[in-house]
Amino acid sequence: MATMEETVFQIILHGGNGKSSSMEAIAAAKRGDFTEARAKLQEAADALNEAHHVQTSLIQGEIRGEKVEISLLMVHAQDHLMNAITMKDLANEFVDLYETIKLEKVSS
DSSP states (O other): OOOHHHHHHHHHHHHHHHHHHHHHHHHHHHHTOHHHHHHHHHHHHHHHHHHHHHHHHHHHHHHTTOOOOOOHHHHHHHHHHHHHHHHHHHHHHHHHHHHHHHHHHHHO
């Protein structure tokens, strides 16, 4: 069984991977590689889904009465995950925007 610190680090790890993939999606869209951008967005979604599963397991444990120690590390992990989710949402918008701009240039 994983320690609380290991579990929290899983949230940080998957959140960080999701944020990185989101940034890579924006960079790919900026280059005009929308296939790569969409693949990176999917990678981000998959990583954040993994982080969410870990977070959910902690929440379910607390509901069952298992004490969860709130530490600075736990707060950091939650903050990290929230920022990664926001970044993914923004990356989706950026990719759509870059694609729209490219399509408008092509059609004019």
